[in-house]
Amino acid sequence: MNEHAIRNVVIVGGGTAGWMAAAAFSRYLNNGYTKTTLIESEEIGTIGVGEATIPPLLNFNAMLGISENEFVAATKATFKLGIEFVNWDEIGHRYIHPFGFFGQDLQGVHFHQLYLRERSKRVMQDISAWSMSGVAASLGKYARPGPQSRPPLSQLTYAFHFDAGLYAQFLRNFAERGGVSRIEGKVVDTRLNGETGFVESVTLAAGTIIEGDLFIDCSGFGGLLIEQALKTGYEDWTHWLPCDRAVAVPCAYDGQPDPFTRSTAHGCGWQWRIPLQHRMGNGLVYSSAHISDEDAEKLLLDNLEGEQLADPRKLTFTTGRRLEAWNRNVVTLGLSSGFVEPLESTSIHLIQAGIAKLLALFPDKRFGANERNEYNRQIRDLFEDVRDFIILHYWANRRTDTEFWKSCAAMDIPDSLSRRVEMWHSKARVLRDGAELFATPSWVAVMLGQGILPESYDPIADCLDDGKVAAAMEQLRKGYLETAQRMPSHGEFIAQILGQG
Numbered sequence: 352m353n354e355h356a357i358r359n360v361v362i363v364g365g366g367t368a369g370w371m372a373a374a375a376f377s378r379y380l381n382n383g384y385t386k387t388t389l390i391e392s393e394e395i396g397t398i399g400v401g402e403a404t405i406p407p408l409l410n411f412n413a414m415l416g417i418s419e420n421e422f423v424a425a426t427k428a429t430f431k432l433g434i435e436f437v438n439w440d441e442i443g444h445r446y447i448h449p450f451g452f453f454g455q456d457l458q459g460v461h462f463h464q465l466y467l468r469e470r471s472k473r474v475m476q477d478i479s480a481w482s483m484s485g486v487a488a489s490l491g492k493y494a495r496p497g498p499q500s501r502p503p504l505s506q507l508t509y510a511f512h513f514d515a516g517l518y519a520q521f522l523r524n525f526a527e528r529g530g531v532s533r534i535e536g537k538v539v540d541t542r543l544n545g546e547t548g549f550v551e552s553v554t555l556a557a558g559t560i561i562e563g564d565l566f567i568d569c570s571g572f573g574g575l576l577i578e579q580a581l582k583t584g585y586e587d588w589t590h591w592l593p594c595d596r597a598v599a600v601p602c603a604y605d606g607q608p609d610p611f612t613r614s615t616a617h618g619c620g621w622q623w624r625i626p627l628q629h630r631m632g633n634g635l636v637y638s639s640a641h642i643s644d645e646d647a648e649k650l651l652l653d654n655l656e657g658e659q660l661a662d663p664r665k666l667t668f669t670t671g672r673r674l675e676a677w678n679r680n681v682v683t684l685g686l687s688s689g690f691v692e693p694l695e696s697t698s699i700h701l702i703q704a705g706i707a708k709l710l711a712l713f714p715d716k717r718f719g720a721n722e723r724n725e726y727n728r729q730i731r732d733l734f735e736d737v738r739d740f741i742i743l744h745y746w747a748n749r750r751t752d753t754e755f756w757k758s759c760a761a762m763d764i765p766d767s768l769s770r771r772v773e774m775w776h777s778k779a780r781v782l783r784d785g786a787e788l789f790a791t792p793s794w795v796a797v798m799l800g801q802g803i804l805p806e807s808y809d810p811i812a813d814c815l816d817d818g819k820v821a822a823a824m825e826q827l828r829k830g831y832l833e834t835a836q837r838m839p840s841h842g843e844f845i846a847q848i849l850g851q852g
């Protein structure tokens with residue numbers, strides 16, 4: 352063992368972030384000398400929301416060797432094929448941002464360019480008719496693609512909706528089986544080294560002192576170590592992402608679970624609808640400058656589809672990111688690292704990405720600046736990429752019914768987003784800067800969905816034969832539709848894997 356090796360990792364916080372980190376460390380820091388301890392406080396509890404995910408979560412589960420059926424049963428999960436946006440462009444308009452890609456590129460030309468070329472000549476269906484996930488979602492169907500599946504089923508891309516509390520419990524069992532120690536208690540003090548400013552230990556209300564080499568701050572919005580102790584600083588993005596409150600409440604529902612999240616825009620924000628096996632998760636994300644908490648709660652309760660199952664939970668947040676996700680010997684994951692707002696269900700992914708990057712750049716006790724700087728750069732890029740994608744939904748609206756939507760449409764957007772929009776406007780090109788989370792099809796779905804029509808398409812698309820392109824597109828469209836029609840309903844599929852079907 353290297354004399355500088357990290358021996359004690361201390362995770363502060365046992366929400367989704369804390370237990371995801373603990374589960375991953377139980378598997379990947381399992382070297383016989385690194386000990387992981389997680390501290391959590393039942394008195395403080397967890398945020399209790401965060402139930403919609405995006406496809407990379409499958410990689411996290413696979414990395415841990417988790418059986419998908421076991422996971423679906425334990426967390427009361429459903430499958431998610433994308434997000435349906437209602438009233439976002441204009442009242443009455445809806446579109447889906449499906450997972451996965453559209454159609455098939457032909458002779459190196461992006462499918463969306465061919466689609467736009469066809470659309471310039473004749474009336475076309477929405478582009479989601481060329482998405483396996485989009486078509487299955489619209490029919491309420493689901494079938495799991497396997498390693499042997501062929502196109503178009505192999506193109507079906509999915510994620511999950513799950514119960515956040517059950518997910519944390521599931522990961523806790525996994526992590527504890529893998530050797531992580533859990534300590535129940537409230538951290539009341541943090542001791543810093545007088546010379547280096549590194550965190551040396553945390554003290555619990557009962558007086559216990561817990562020392563560590565590396566601390567992972569998963570303490571939620573409060574940022575117990577990264578902010579309260581280390582004063583790292585926070586970049587506030589409220590001028591771009593104006594929603595700062597949420598109210599959440601579960602309800603009962605009848606019928607089949609939809610295989611997608613629905614986001615319905617209201618006059619001052621938007622409402623989520625997340626179907627789980629046993630209940631529907633609902634919440635209103637809103638701007639406190641435009642609606643009172645009482646009116647927001649009433650709006651949410653008036654729009655529930657079934658019996659309310661619990662008291663509404665109120666949440667306050669500031670969109671933005673911690674200036675350094677890794678400061679001295681503290682790495683922050685989850686809400687303590689920042690929050691871009693839940694519109695595209697990205698927060699859990701940011702936790703997963705943070706864990707993967709930390710493992711790839713894992714330090715020793717000397718805490719070299721190279722790893723830290725690289726980690727901070729990668730996390731900043733990721734947060735900014737997600738930020739721009741979400742701003743696009745707000746900014747590209749054509750609603751004139753409230754001050755909220757008018758001010759969103761009038762805002763100055765970040766330069767990085769302006770450049771993307773300009774490229775799209777001229778020839779429907781999607782700028783790719785590197786390893787971004789949202790790939791070309793996601794930008795295409797939201798640009799078109801929000802009504803941003805390009806002036807033209809890529810001229811290279813005109814090099815392809817008209818008749819051949821039209822025939823290929825029709826064949827693809829039929830293939831998606833017929834494949835989706837043969838799938839079981841989403842509810843039937845879940846019943847089958849739970850052994851009830």
Ligand code: FAD
Nearest residue numbers: 364365366367368398401403538570571685686693698699
């Ligand atoms: P928390 O759940 O707040 O956990 C913090 C932990 O720290 C708790 O265990 C707490 O007890 C502990 N703690 C705090 N202080 C102390 C102390 N002094 N001593 C000991 N322990 C302490 N993400 C998605 O990916 N998809 C979504 O659909 C989604 N929807 C969201 C909707 C809203 C309105 C909000 C606000 C967030 C949403 N998120 C979503 C984000 C998601 O909820 C979080 O990323 C995720 O739950 C991780 O939270 P966390 O573990 O960082 O914090």
